[in-house]
Amino acid sequence: MRLFEMLLKKIFTYPVFVFRSLILNKELIRQLTWREVITRYKGSYLGILWSFITPMLMLVVYTFVYSEIFNSRWPNQSDNTMQFALIIFTGLTTFNIFAEVVSRAPTLIINNTNYVKRVVFPLEILPVTILGSALVQGAISLLILLVGNLLTQGTLYWSNLLIPIVLIPLILLALGLGWLLAALGVYFRDIGQIIGVIVQALMLLTPIFYSSEAIPEYLQFIYWGNPISSIVENMRQIAVFGHAPNWEMLFSNFAVGLFIFFAGHFVFRRLKGGFADVL
Template identity: 55%
Template sequence: MQINPFLIFKKLWCNKELIKSFSKREVISKYKGSFLGILWSFITPLLMLIVYTFVFSEVFKAKWSTGSGSKIEFAIIIFCGLLTFSIFGDVISRAPSLILSNTNYVKKVVFPLEILPVVALCSALINSFISLGILIICIGIFMGTIHWTLIFVPVVLCPLMFLSVGLGWLLSSLGVYLRDIAQIVTIAVQALMLLTPIFYPTTLIPQNLLFLYYLNPVGYVVEDMRKVIIWGKFPDWSSWGIEMLIGVVIFYLGYVWFQKTRAGFADVI
């Protein structure tokens, strides 16, 4: 099946209002019925930041290879890595059950099922950008400066967004036919998080295991996010270009796979 790549973007753009509506509904429904409601989106990352500061600086006495030895800086570095990975992790973890949890839309011929992974990404981005706002405030307060390189955050995240949606299409389709894929993906996401330099700098990775970092598409994005947000540096444009190419290819292949297999969804479900 050959699909014009530009038609993918055109189709998603035509459904932008539906994507916006579903994303808004997801964010609101996540906290529906709770006393504090949407405020939990701000409270949760703030509490996480406090917990990470205590656990890694007080309990483990861990330090980053920046030379400052600041406990607050260490927590900020870890938090930045976690919020970046959470965008990818949230989409991929949910992907296998996206179609199965929306079976009422499967038999509606006119409903664009392909927007579901995009909605999952938008929901993850909203939560992550709330956390990012808290992170920037903390950087301004405790590190004394907010770098103008923040403008590169959307650019740095582009490869990760393409990769997440592409794999989302693939895994959501496989989840219909192979129900065990959800358990496999859960384990894989947890393993990938530990293999990503979130809780440790890349300088601590043994030389014989560096290939795991080079093969990890999320690791580069985490490192670049720290550069532009915390240290006011430019992204590594060479690795960004490679990541972007990989992300776009997976995005396209994932969409082709999804369209090729969606005809059997109704029969299996």
């Protein structure tokens, strides 16, 4: 009975511990995140302007390729080629936030061994800074998306205000997996190669370039088993179509994301004591 009470107390106090740790290190997180953003374009003439130029160029490419070459149209939507490009752009922007964190996480600690040797440095903030950098790029892409939507539809939707809420499960999921993979990557160096393949496969299995309605009935389990799918679907609904999100999917994604978030942080803290010995 005593053990059960201690376990229950740990479960309820651990979330407080995690968020308190992040809040206490918020200034360090801000500085390292900004450094990540600047380093991405360090040495280039246009610098951070590439954060705006790259997604704009990609939007133009999507519009041309899918409308003019593939002559693609989204089911039950207008023949507006710009809107089709925005639909694709929304899904890819959402997925890229997740992919950026997960792809870089396995080598994150290995590439920052100087921090491992600093006893007082909070290593758990490293995946947070990668997420912060990905969110900055994602925010710029979403801003371009909203401008494109305004030009296409002539208006912005009230549902656009829900974009941060729909992104919360994605943030929790990406950060939880970031902590988990960052810790495992120290002990299993091959995991970086494996994750690279998985991320590429996951991008194709997520309905980004096609509608979820195009997935055959007998393969629907792939859609429902992939939490990124429903997040991408909800982002399209609120950002491009102006509809309310599927609240059931949103709450389900939030529950899964919250579990992965705390589980990833717990594993990271349990394993980080051995980082110095391995490295």
